[in-house]
Amino acid sequence: MNTILFIIQKEFKQIFRNKGMLPIIFVMPLIQLIILSNAATFDVKNIKFGYVNHDHTSTSRALIEKFNASTYFNVLTNFPSEKLASQAMLNGEVDVVLEIPSYFERDFQKEKRSALGVTINAIDGAAAGIENVYVTQIIQSFNKDLKVNVSQYGQKQNQPIQITTIPSFWYNKTLNYKTFMVPGILVLLVTMITLFLSGMNIVREKEIGTLEQINVTPIKKSQFIIGKLFPFLVLGLAILSVGLLIAKLVFNVPMVGSLLLMYFYTSIYILVVLGIGLFISNYTDTQQQAMFIAWFFMVIFILMSGLFTPIESMPKWAQTITDFNPIKYFVEVLRMVMLKGSGFVDILPQLLKTLVFAIIMNGLAVWSYKKTN
Amino acid sequence: MSIKIANISKFYKKVKALENISFEVKPGELFGLIGPDGAGKTTLFRILTTLLIPNEGIASVVGFDVVKDYKSIRNSVGYMPGRFSLYQDLTVEENLDFFATIFGTTVEENYDLIKDIYVQIEPFKNRRAGKLSGGMKQKLALCCALIHKPKVLFLDEPTTGVDPVSRKEFWEMLKRLQQKDITILVSTPYMDEAALCDRIALIQDGKILEIDTPKAIVKHYPKPIYNVSANNMYLLINCLNEFESNHSVYPFGEFVHYTDSRSDFNPTELETYLESKNLLNIKIEKTVATIEDTFMELAK
Numbered sequence: 001m002n003t004i005l006f007i008i009q010k011e012f013k014q015i016f017r018n019k020g021m022l023p024i025i026f027v028m029p030l031i032q033l034i035i036l037s038n039a040a041t042f043d044v045k046n047i048k049f050g051y052v053n054h055d056h057t058s059t060s061r062a063l064i065e066k067f068n069a070s071t072y073f074n075v076l077t078n079f080p081s082e083k084l085a086s087q088a089m090l091n092g093e094v095d096v097v098l099e100i101p102s103y104f105e106r107d108f109q110k111e112k113r114s115a116l117g118v119t120i121n122a123i124d125g126a127a128a129g130i131e132n133v134y135v136t137q138i139i140q141s142f143n144k145d146l147k148v149n150v151s152q153y154g155q156k157q158n159q160p161i162q163i164t165t166i167p168s169f170w171y172n173k174t175l176n177y178k179t180f181m182v183p184g185i186l187v188l189l190v191t192m193i194t195l196f197l198s199g200m201n202i203v204r205e206k207e208i209g210t211l212e213q214i215n216v217t218p219i220k221k222s223q224f225i226i227g228k229l230f231p232f233l234v235l236g237l238a239i240l241s242v243g244l245l246i247a248k249l250v251f252n253v254p255m256v257g258s259l260l261l262m263y264f265y266t267s268i269y270i271l272v273v274l275g276i277g278l279f280i281s282n283y284t285d286t287q288q289q290a291m292f293i294a295w296f297f298m299v300i301f302i303l304m305s306g307l308f309t310p311i312e313s314m315p316k317w318a319q320t321i322t323d324f325n326p327i328k329y330f331v332e333v334l335r336m337v338m339l340k341g342s343g344f345v346d347i348l349p350q351l352l353k354t355l356v357f358a359i360i361m362n363g364l365a366v367w368s369y370k371k372t373n
Numbered sequence: 374m375s376i377k378i379a380n381i382s383k384f385y386k387k388v389k390a391l392e393n394i395s396f397e398v399k400p401g402e403l404f405g406l407i408g409p410d411g412a413g414k415t416t417l418f419r420i421l422t423t424l425l426i427p428n429e430g431i432a433s434v435v436g437f438d439v440v441k442d443y444k445s446i447r448n449s450v451g452y453m454p455g456r457f458s459l460y461q462d463l464t465v466e467e468n469l470d471f472f473a474t475i476f477g478t479t480v481e482e483n484y485d486l487i488k489d490i491y492v493q494i495e496p497f498k499n500r501r502a503g504k505l506s507g508g509m510k511q512k513l514a515l516c517c518a519l520i521h522k523p524k525v526l527f528l529d530e531p532t533t534g535v536d537p538v539s540r541k542e543f544w545e546m547l548k549r550l551q552q553k554d555i556t557i558l559v560s561t562p563y564m565d566e567a568a569l570c571d572r573i574a575l576i577q578d579g580k581i582l583e584i585d586t587p588k589a590i591v592k593h594y595p596k597p598i599y600n601v602s603a604n605n606m607y608l609l610i611n612c613l614n615e616f617e618s619n620h621s622v623y624p625f626g627e628f629v630h631y632t633d634s635r636s637d638f639n640p641t642e643l644e645t646y647l648e649s650k651n652l653l654n655i656k657i658e659k660t661v662a663t664i665e666d667t668f669m670e671l672a673k
Contacts, residue, residue: 006474010463017462017501209458213517216422216452218444219475 007227029189044130049073050094057105095121171339183334184307186243194236198277199294229274236270256341275361282368301327375556381430389589390416392579405570406560412577414560422452451518455530461503471504475523487516508539528559564665594662600628602654
């Protein structure tokens with residue numbers, strides 16, 4: 001026990017003496033949290049909008065006015081011809097082009113129908129989809145207004161019954177994406193710091209040769225590993241605390257659930273990450289190798305965690321892979337507890353899976369750590 | 374016996390690092406392992422300190438088998454690797470405390486053993502180990518290797534990269550430790566240090582060439598050696614190499630060590646030959662063989 005305490009003490013001393021690492025451990029995550037949470041948004045705003053108006057009537061002008069009034073669109077240009085509009089889209093000057101045909105107003109009043117041409121730059125497929133929804137919404141609402149105008153001359157009884165939906169967004173009433181992103185990015189930071197530090201820690205001792213000296217001492221494997229990993233558990237929880245503080249103070253993210261539960265789950269989660277880190281450590285000889293392998297896992301874990309893209313929209317096989325992604329569970333749990341106020345029983349499935357991961361990873365790590373080679 | 378090595382071999386894929394090594398070290402002996410870089414000294418150390426498992430043969434340290442009883446060995450030996458391998462970002466005192474703790478002892482308990490050495494670095498006890506000079510680092514490493522009062526001390530090239538004064542001091546320290554009943558196995562590439570050991574083993578390419586006391590090893594040298602000097606060293610070496618009955622020609626400080634292949638060699642004959650090559654101030658005198666000469670002869 002004394003030995004473990006001494007190793008822990010030594011590790012902390014080394015961490016706090018490393019003048020280059022300290023800012024990386026504490027300042028960088030916070031900057032990332034603040035910048036990423038503000039920047040990583042799924043809202044599509046300031047869409048560059050251009051139009052070709054062949055009609056030049058009050059109706060077509062009213063439609064364009066509708067787009068102008070929307071906060072999503074920046075109405076930029078009136079193109080004299082379709083050709084010029086296509087050229088502008090090719091140059092990336094516009095994202096959406098609306099083409100209003102000649103006799104738009106006349107057809108609408110005579111035949112009660114008319115067609116509009118919409119061209120959307122779909123290089124970013126996700127953004128294009130959202131832009132399409134916005135365009136459709138605006139045209140539909142314009143359509144409704146117009147119908148009302150047209151049908152004002154009598155036949156009120158023929159007006160179709162309108163069904164309107166009023167959605168109510170639970171757990172994030174204002175659809176504030178920051179509320180959604182901050183817990184996710186916090187997960188990312190806790191994972192990154194603990195994985196990189198633990199992954200490189202033992203390799204560093206290998207590199208500078210101290211491991212050889214340690215290996216000829218009667219110190220036990222378990223003592224050494226516990227002593228090595230415990231400081232990173234503490235460090236991970238410290239980063240979580242600072243992150244939660246920023247989430248509350250800077251982003252005003254609601255924290256409905258129990259903080260204790262969050263810390264409890266995070267502790268188990270960090271054990272998984274440390275196990276992975278240690279495992280990487282055992283199979284690499286230099287910090288550089290460890291860094292690259294850690295990055296490899298990080299990128300896969302992050303992209304398949306449901307943090308940036310919903311898991312439900314992934315192909316079936318990818319969804320199966322995400323079942324083995326500890327970050328996925330951490331993101332789920334943190335969002336559930338913070339935003340929904342889920343209790344112990346609600347997160348039990350995630351908790352159990354994480355616990356199994358922790359046992360497997362640490363088991364593998366201890367097994368693969370050899371004092372003799 | 375403190376260390377017993379019998380027919381130890383170690384291969385790294387196709388490379389034979391050690392081949393059929395056998396020797397014994399008596400308790401309280403200062404035993405030197407002398408050989409050039411890549412001779413297999415470090416591999417042997419790593420086997421004896423339980424960091425490597427030999428492919429063949431058996432070895433024991435203070436009666437414990439290096440494979441089966443590795444845990445007991447780790448409690449009773451001190452190892453100082455060739456590379457400085459203490460924590461550079463911890464201070465002198467913290468390093469010492471750390472190693473004392475993981476050996477389950479305290480600095481106070483064995484202070485008398487390291488006292489002589491520790492007093493020399495004590496003024497710097499709050500300095501980080503990485504900021505110490507080369508000689509100081511070696512002293513600290515020795516303190517850390519001694520802190521648990523080991524029965525056998527393994528020192529792998531402890532004086533490589535250390536200045537001559539510190540090297541001399543270091544060997545004096547080893548002599549003092551020896552009197553405290555610690556068996557010491559030390560390796561070095563420096564032949565002058567070999568003379569300070571009780572017994573030495575000359576090792577090259579994973580094979581032991583000879584084991585004996587430094588004095589006896591020198592006596593084994595089969596031929597008379599001559600110190601040859603002249604005004605032009607480079608020309609002298611070239612001429613000696615061309616001399617048809619030469620056996621060995623090695624530059625040795627300001628002289629060239631020369632041996633002849635014939636048993637009835639007459640130095641005046643060589644002198645006339647060198648004069649004919651326009652060399653001046655020629656001196657040829659008989660000298661005693663050194664360990665280096667012996668090593669070169671055996672390694673031939």
